[in-house]
Every structure is written in C-alpha cells, then in structure tokens.
Amino acid sequence: MELDCLTSDPEFDSLEREWNALVERSAANMPFVRYEYLRTWWRTRGGGEWNDAALRLVTAREAGSLVGVAPFFRTLHDDRQAWLLLGSIEISDYLDLIVAEGQEEKFGERLLDLASAQPDDELHIVDLHNLRAGSRTLAALPGLAGARGWRPETQELQPCPSIALPESWDVYLERLDKKQRHEVRRKLRRGEGDDEAIEWSIIDPQADIQAEIDSFLTLMREDERKAKFLSESMAQHFRLSLAAAHAAGWLQLAFLTVDGRRAAGYANFDYLNRIWVYNSGIAPRFAALSPGWILLARLIEWSIRHGREAFDFMRGNEGYKFQWGGVSQPIYRLRLTRPGA
Numbered sequence: 001m002e003l004d005c006l007t008s009d010p011e012f013d014s015l016e017r018e019w020n021a022l023v024e025r026s027a028a029n030m031p032f033v034r035y036e037y038l039r040t041w042w043r044t045r046g047g048g049e050w051n052d053a054a055l056r057l058v059t060a061r062e063a064g065s066l067v068g069v070a071p072f073f074r075t076l077h078d079d080r081q082a083w084l085l086l087g088s089i090e091i092s093d094y095l096d097l098i099v100a101e102g103q104e105e106k107f108g109e110r111l112l113d114l115a116s117a118q119p120d121d122e123l124h125i126v127d128l129h130n131l132r133a134g135s136r137t138l139a140a141l142p143g144l145a146g147a148r149g150w151r152p153e154t155q156e157l158q159p160c161p162s163i164a165l166p167e168s169w170d171v172y173l174e175r176l177d178k179k180q181r182h183e184v185r186r187k188l189r190r191g192e193g194d195d196e197a198i199e200w201s202i203i204d205p206q207a208d209i210q211a212e213i214d215s216f217l218t219l220m221r222e223d224e225r226k227a228k229f230l231s232e233s234m235a236q237h238f239r240l241s242l243a244a245a246h247a248a249g250w251l252q253l254a255f256l257t258v259d260g261r262r263a264a265g266y267a268n269f270d271y272l273n274r275i276w277v278y279n280s281g282i283a284p285r286f287a288a289l290s291p292g293w294i295l296l297a298r299l300i301e302w303s304i305r306h307g308r309e310a311f312d313f314m315r316g317n318e319g320y321k322f323q324w325g326g327v328s329q330p331i332y333r334l335r336l337t338r339p340g341a
Contacts, residue, residue, distance in 0.1 A: 001067065001103075003110050006057040012039065015059070018066040019098075027104070027136050028096035031269040031276055036244040038071055038086045040237070047237030049090055050075055056083055058114060060099075060107050068107040069098040072126075080124035080341065083115070088129045091237070093160070093276075093314035094331065095130040097137045104136040108144045116148060116338070124341035128334040130157065130315075138332055149339040157333055161326025162312040169301045172325070180323050184297055187290045196289065200256040200298050209246045212253055213239050216265045219281025226281070238279075242267055256295040264291035266299060274310045275303050296324065 006012065019035035031037055045053055053073045060068030072083040085095045099107045115126060131138045142152035166172050173181050192198070203212050217235055221227040230238070245251035252268040252275065263286035269276040282292040303311050313321040315331065322328075 001060050001062050001106055001110050003058060003060050003114050005114065006059060007055050009042075009055070012042065012055065012057060015057070015066070015069070019069065022066050022069060022098055022100060025100045026098050027101055027134075028098055029272055030094050030096075031245065031250065031271045032087055032092040032094050033071070033096060033098050034248070036248050037092075037241060040241045040244050041087050041092065042073070044233060044237040044240065046087070046091060047234035048231060050088075052076065058111060060103075060110060067100040067103050068111075070107075070111055071098065074122065077127060078125070081122060082125045082127045083123055084127050085129065088127075091234075093130060093278075094132050095128070096132070096135050097128075099136070105140050105144070108137070108140045112141075112144055112148050112150065112336075115336075116150075124338055126336040128336075131332045131334055132160075133329045133332070135332075138334055141334060141336065145336045151337040151339075153335045153337070155333040155335070156330045158315045159317050159328035159330055160312070160314050161317075161321040161328045162310050162314075163300070163325045164310055164327070165300075165304050165308055167304075169304050172300065172304060176325055177323070184293070187293050188297055190289070196258050197260070198256065198258055198289065198291075198294065200254065200295055202302070203253040203255070205246075205249075209243055209251075209253075210239065213242050213267075215255070215262060216242075216253060216267055216281055219262060219265045219283060220279065222281060222283050245269060252299075254295060254299055256291045256298075258286050258289060258291065261286075263289065264295045266295060268299070270308075273308055274312055275299070275308055276312050277314060300324070 016035050023029055023034055045051055053075045056072040056074050058070035058072060059066060071086040073086055074081065074083055077084060087095045115123060128137065142154065145152045166175065173184065176184065217230065217238060221230055242251055250269050250271040252270040254266045255262050256264040264282045266280045267278050269278060280292065300311055313326050
C-alpha cells in the first residue's frame with residue numbers, strides 16, 4: 001500500500017472519478033464524505049468556518065487502485081497544529097476516513113506511520129470529529145495509535161436520533177406514543193380542511209434549483225437563530241452544496257404551501273435508501289397551522305411508501321425527534337495526540 005499526501009486543489013480535482021467509487025466500496029458510504037460534498041466544503045472552507053486551512057489529502061493505492069483517502073486539512077486547533085477531517089465541525093453531521101472494506105486496519109497503520117514522520121511544526125494532533133458509533137475508524141485507530149506511542153482520547157458528542165421505518169404508515173403510527181399519534185392525526189386532518197389550501201411537494205429534478213434553494217434559505221432566515229448562522233459565506237456554501245447534491249441526484253428539497261405561500265421547507269438527502277434530514281425552515285406567521293409538523297409527517301409517510309429503510313434526523317437532541325420515534329446513537333470525537341506534543 002503506497003501513501004501520498006496531496007496539498008493542492010488540482011490534485012484534489014484529479015480524484016473526482018475515483019473518489020465516489022471508493023466511497024461506495026467503504027463502510028463509510030454516506031453523503032458527507034462524497035466528492036461533490038467535500039469538494040464544495042473545501043471551496044467555501046465550510047462556509048467560512050476555517051479561514052486558515054491547508055489541504056492534506058492522504059491517499060492510499062494498491063496496484064494503482066485507490067483504496068483509501070484520509071481527507072484532512074491542517075489548521076491551528078486548540079492551540080496546536082492539527083489534521084482535521086474535511087467537513088469538520090459544524091455543518092457535516094457524519095464524517096470518517098474513506099477506506100475500501102477490509103483495508104481499514106492496514107490503511108490505519110500506514111496513515112499513523114505517515115503522521116508520525118511529519119515534522120514537529122506540521123502536526124501535533126489528529127482530531128476526528130463526528131464519527132458514527134459503528135465507524136471502523138473509531139474501532140481500529142485507538143489501538144493502532146496507542147501501539148505507536150500516540151495518546152488516543154474518545155469523547156461522546158451529540159445524540160443522533162433516527163427512525164427505522166416499517167412497512168406501512170399505519171404500522172409507523174401505531175409505534176408512536178398515544179398522545180403523539182393523536183397529535184399527528186389531528187394536525188394532518190386540520191391540514192386537509194377547507195379554511196386554507198395546504199399542499200406539499202418535493203422539488204422536481206428539472207426545477208430551477210438555485211431559485212428553489214434561495215426560497216429555502218429565505219425560510220431558514222425566518223428563524224432568528226438560523227438567520228445569524230447564515231452569514232453570506234455560509235449561505236453561499238448552502239447554495240453550492242445543495243446544488244451539488246441536486247446535480248448528483250440525491251437532494252430532496254420539499255416545501256409546504258398555505259394558499260400558495262411557502263410556510264415550511266426541508267432540505268434532506270435521499271441517499272442509500274435512507275433520508276438524511278439536513279435542515280429546515282418554517283415561517284412563524286403560519287405557526288398556528290403547524291406546517292413543520294405536517295410537512296415532516298408527509299415526508300415520513302412518503303419515505304415509507306417509497307421503501308426507504310430509515311429516516312435519520314442526524315445530530316441534535318431536540319425533543320421532537322424523539323416524539324416522532326427517533327432512537328438515538330451518539331457520534332464521537334477521536335483525538336490522537338502525538339508523542340511529546
């Protein structure tokens with residue numbers, strides 16, 4: 001296994017053809033490690049989260065074939081020179097190394113050997129955020145690092161509730177708490193009333209996607225907290241990353257309208273037979289109609305009808321995720337500190 005460390009944008013671009021093929025052969029097959037997502041993230045430096053960052057893409061090949069990518073960047077983090085995963089930390093719910101299945105331990109050994117050989121002013125810590133509970137990296141790297149004198153520390157971060165979807169909407173409703181089931185049915189009935197024309201839809205693949213994304217961002221900004229989060233650089237990141245997901249065929253952008261006016265929106269990823277709930281926007285002036293609840297119910301119902309296996313709310317312990325039947329698993333931070341750092 002031969003490793004190389006790529007440091008330029010043209011070298012990053014050269015991996016486009018092979019990158020997603022490797023993602024699909026890995027145990028970390030998820031939207032946030034795909035080429036189109038991470039390449040966009042790097043262009044905007046995470047919507048301005050990291051302005052001082054240098055690319056460190058560690059690739060591994062066997063007989064010329066790409067078998068591993070550690071998509072790192074170098075930055076000053078916690079007052080030390082660190083290698084972090086592209087996508088870190090705030091806007092990418094799940095991250096990981098990208099390694100062909102069965103090669104994780106070998107790649108981890110070579111990766112740590114390469115990291116150990118870096119000069120002192122290049123690297124003090126390898127800091128991996130947002131690893132899922134079943135991550136092969138989380139299982140393999142602490143032992144491999146400890147054997148080389150590195151100090152591994154694992155920290156539990158946020159819960160990530162998700163719903164394992166049953167075969168029918170009725171079965172799903174029966175699994176809910178009685179009070180929640182009643183509320184869902186009541187609000188859906190109200191949404192079907194005659195007082196207001198309430199409709200929902202998923203944006204067509206042929207739609208003017210930039211106009212639809214801008215409409216979604218307008219809804220997000222109706223929430224004061226999200227409006228502060230959506231700086232111009234962060235908004236540009238959303239425009240580019242959602243457009244990239246749309247072009248790749250796995251963006252699910254849905255809206256609910258009241259008398260033709262958009263009252264709620266969800267930007268999800270429909271990927272690998274799973275709905276990944278990325279962000280939402282709700283207009284407060286329609287709060288009495290519970291547009292967010294209605295749209296969420298319709299999306300879960302759609303997911304069941306179309307045979308999706310899971311509805312993943314991803315990071316965050318908001319109460320509604322559990323009311324809708326979410327069962328949580330945590331994500332983790334794995335921090336490896338170099339000997340003597």
